[in-house]
Amino acid sequence: xKKLCIIxxxxxxxxxxxxxxxxxxxxxxxxVTVVAGMTEDDKAxxxxxxxxVTAYNVDMPRGADLLGTLRSIPALYRIFKRGKFDMLQYxxxxxxxxxxxxxxxxxxxxxxxxxxxxxxxxxxxxxxAIFKTIEKITCRLxxxxxxxxxxxxxxCRARGFYNEKKSAVIWNGSAKGVDLKKFDxxxxxxxxREIRVQYGIADSDRVLGFVGRLGRxxxxxxxxxxxxxxxxxxxxxxxxxxxPIEKEDTIEDIDYFRAENRIIKTGRVGDVQRYLAAMDLFxxxxxxxxxxxSVVEAEAMGVPVIVTDIPGPTDGMLRDKTGKVIPVRDxxxxxxxxxxxxxxxxxxxQMSAAGARFAAxxxxxxxxxxxxxxxxxxxxxxxxxxxxxxxxxxx
Numbered sequence: 001x002k003k004l005c006i007i008x009x010x011x012x013x014x015x016x017x018x019x020x021x022x023x024x025x026x027x028x029x030x031x032v033t034v035v036a037g038m039t040e041d042d043k044a045x046x047x048x049x050x051x052x053v054t055a056y057n058v059d060m061p062r063g064a065d066l067l068g069t070l071r072s073i074p075a076l077y078r079i080f081k082r083g084k085f086d087m088l089q090y091x092x093x094x095x096x097x098x099x100x101x102x103x104x105x106x107x108x109x110x111x112x113x114x115x116x117x118x119x120x121x122x123x124x125x126x127x128x129a130i131f132k133t134i135e136k137i138t139c140r141l142x143x144x145x146x147x148x149x150x151x152x153x154x155x156c157r158a159r160g161f162y163n164e165k166k167s168a169v170i171w172n173g174s175a176k177g178v179d180l181k182k183f184d185x186x187x188x189x190x191x192x193r194e195i196r197v198q199y200g201i202a203d204s205d206r207v208l209g210f211v212g213r214l215g216r217x218x219x220x221x222x223x224x225x226x227x228x229x230x231x232x233x234x235x236x237x238x239x240x241x242x243x244p245i246e247k248e249d250t251i252e253d254i255d256y257f258r259a260e261n262r263i264i265k266t267g268r269v270g271d272v273q274r275y276l277a278a279m280d281l282f283x284x285x286x287x288x289x290x291x292x293x294s295v296v297e298a299e300a301m302g303v304p305v306i307v308t309d310i311p312g313p314t315d316g317m318l319r320d321k322t323g324k325v326i327p328v329r330d331x332x333x334x335x336x337x338x339x340x341x342x343x344x345x346x347x348x349x350q351m352s353a354a355g356a357r358f359a360a361x362x363x364x365x366x367x368x369x370x371x372x373x374x375x376x377x378x379x380x381x382x383x384x385x386x387x388x389x390x391x392x393x394x395x
Contacts, residue, residue: 002380003031005108007076009060011038015048015090017116017175020365022050022327024373029128030380035076036060036095046047047316060094072098080106086380091116091175091239097134098176100141110379113142115152116290121310122217136161144379148291149173151311170372173315174291176358183273183300185356186245191277192308199264201238201278206342209295209303211272212286216250219285219308219329224257226334230261239263239342242275276301281341287328289313296363299355301316304348306337316363322355 004020025032033054034100043055058075065159073178076098080088086157087110090099092155103111120131146168146258147153153169156162158313166221173178208227212218227239241263248254257263269275272294276282282298282305289312295305296316305323307313317323322340326333341348 001031002084002086002087003033003085003383004089004376004380005033005080005083007035007088007090007095007099008056009037009092011036011042011046013092014038014042016328019046020176021369021372024369025376026050028373028377028382030376030382033079033085035079038177040246047175056117060098062283064289069098073102075242076102077106078255080108086110086317086377086385087112088112089376093117093119093131093134093138095139095144096154100138104141109376110144111142112379114140114175115139115145115147115156117154117312118290119150120290142166144168146170146375147230148233149177149289149312149315151248152179152290155311156266160213163366168375170375171368172362174296174363174368176293177365178277178293178296179365180300180360183276183297183359185300185302186300187300188277188391191274195274195278199240199266199278201240201264202236205236206234207238207279207281208238208338209242209276209282210282211242211276211282211298213244213246214241214251215247219287219299220250220257221252222285222331223253223283223330224253224263224333225331226338227263228253228256228260233261237262238280240266240275242269242272244268272297273301276303277302281338282323283308284313285326285328285334286310286313292316296359298365300359302352302356304351304355305340306334318354318358324357377390 014034018034022032023385026049035056036056037059038057046053047054056079058072060072076208080102085108088099088103088108089112090096091114118135120128121130122134145162145166150169150173152366153167197280214220231237244267249348276298282303284292284295288310292313295307295313299322300307307317307325309325310328314325319325320379324337326337
């Protein structure tokens with residue numbers, strides 16, 4: 001039996017990025033250990049659904065935390081050394097940095113860094129230099145690196161973070177693909193009506209949408225500035241903000257965000273597909289992303305998208321066919337794109353249909369899961385044929 005250890009900073013990442021693949025590993029007789037900063041309740045919930053998994057809690061503080069680093073690396077080292085794993089898989093910035101160091105010290109033969117976002121890309125000055133150095137160390141201590149977009153793959157190769165032999169993207173990118181059974185476009189009209197009734201949104205209202213956490217790096221300052229300007233001239237406009245309210249201190253006009261009743265704040269939801277269905281346009285004005293899965297999920301629900309010109313989101317859409325690409329940190333570009341698209345109903349319909357086709361053809365989670373499993377079997381040395389199939393993941 002091969003032994004795989006999956007590490008992530010927070011338990012909240014387990015549901016979205018780890019759980020979908022646990023049954024596949026179990027079926028292939030791979031013993032999986034999950035390590036994250038988790039409570040006893042988190043651990044109990046995981047083991048209740050997946051009793052064949054081993055779980056450990058290791059507190060891995062976010063940000064530049066020297067004391068946290070000094071605690072986390074030895075804790076991970078002890079788990080890796082005792083577990084005698086064939087392979088480590090780590091994602092999220094701090095967990096990856098700590099695991100790359102501890103895994104190298106413990107001499108785990110395969111250390112896979114799932115590069116799903118780079119903190120330094122949105123930083124400036126000293127912070128950028130520090131986080132860029134951390135990113136390079138993580139890449140160099142890993143035996144394999146898998147960014148979840150071709151844009152970030154090219155970006156990092158060009159800057160010497162890793163070479164072609166060491167790096168690849170699974171299929172067309174993303175961390176898991178889109179579940180077309182969950183994001184069922186045939187239910188779009190039903191979900192659209194339900195969500196609009198729930199939040200008091202008239203059928204004639206135009207709804208801009210955002211999915212993600214509140215924060216500067218997500219482009220929320222530009223989004224709110226654009227919405228304020230647009231809403232002055234259009235009383236029918238609403239902004240559906242789907243996601244957790246955090247990092248409020250990074251928002252320039254947080255009082256406006258809190259007080260504006262046309263910004264509908266849902267908090268974190270488990271059925272994001274229903275909320276996407278209620279939107280007329282989806283906007284992700286982020287400064288950095290690994291991939292930006294919400295872009296493909298919006299397209300799967302037939303919602304045209306507006307994304308910033310960064311690696312990740314631009315890999316998950318077709319320029320001028322499923323949506324628009326705008327400059328980073330440019331609220332004026334958001335205003336211009338929203339105004340143009342809402343004024344052209346024929347183009348919106350074309351983008352809606354094109355986006356649904358694009359998502360279904362290129363990001364089906366069932367196909368993605370098989371591609372990922374083939375790759376993991378190759379890395380674990382489980383099957384000769386898996387190596388041949390996995391070669392297709394390399395660009």
